[in-house]
């Protein structure tokens with residue numbers, strides 16, 4: 001943002017003061033992998049004396065421009081394409097780095113703009129195709145933990161099949177048992193209702209972490225069951241370390257993502273953890289919710305809107321249905337009557 005830059009000052013050695021400056025365009029050569037790349041650089045120039053000033057922000061922008069030009073010239077993947085390849089598999093930067101056996105920082109640097117080596121570029125190009133990823137995974141599955149591996153295999157299976165809705169619905173029906181029981185709240189899983197609930201929360205909470213969304217969905221179904229004797233979405237919930245989560249949630253969110261209804265973003269935190277956020281995508285679907293269902297969603301939202309992910313996870317840990325089940329167990333809707341409300 002040039003406007004913002006112009007309001008700041010830079011040190012001018014000639015005038016020996018922090019000076020106001022103009023941003024001007026100038027042809028410059030930047031070295032990238034030992035090659036001089038010519039760009040139209042933006043440089044800061046002292047308003048008083050016209051001396052060129054050092055400005056870190058402009059400098060890194062120029063470098064990025066040179067790196068992108070180099071990538072284009074050598075037909076290397078852009079940073080954005082690298083992000084897309086990783087995200088189509090639903091992998092975080094850390095998990096992707098582990099799978100590729102690259103340093104933790106390598107993929108982060110590439111996605112931030114550093115130019116990848118030709119060997120790394122070839123591997124990424126190869127893995128762009130799900131069938132290749134599937135082959136690669138056979139040799140390297142030891143690099144991922146059980147959960148990551150399961151999610152990745154499901155993603156590949158999804159990507160390898162066609163995009164028609166018929167397939168998705170058929171596929172979903174194989175994921176969950178059709179029998180009505182306390183596991184699904186006496187309702188067969190309803191993907192449209194599930195998607196509508198996800199979109200409801202994304203719409204109301206623009207920076208929605210998956211950890212939190214999972215809990216919101218659980219409370220929605222439990223509360224609806226408590227009030228009506230049947231669940232809203234037919235989702236089964238599983239006891240995982242961070243609280244109750246929808247069974248197969250990764251594949252369900254993946255389906256929404258594949259249709260462009262949601263996008264997931266990963267953000268590296270300073271403490272080494274990663275934030276996984278869901279946002280609204282370009283496509284949309286019509287909400288399939290009745291006024292009665294919306295009322296329950298409103299209630300859940302009202303109670304938890306201001307809760308952070310950790311707060312709501314901690315809160316859900318106190319529920320009887322969580323306390324009395326073990327990791328990996330389905331949490332029965334029989335526990336709905338005990339939820340604190």
Ligand SMILES: [Zn+2]
Pocket residue numbers: 012013014015016019046047048049050051
């Ligand atoms: Zn000056």
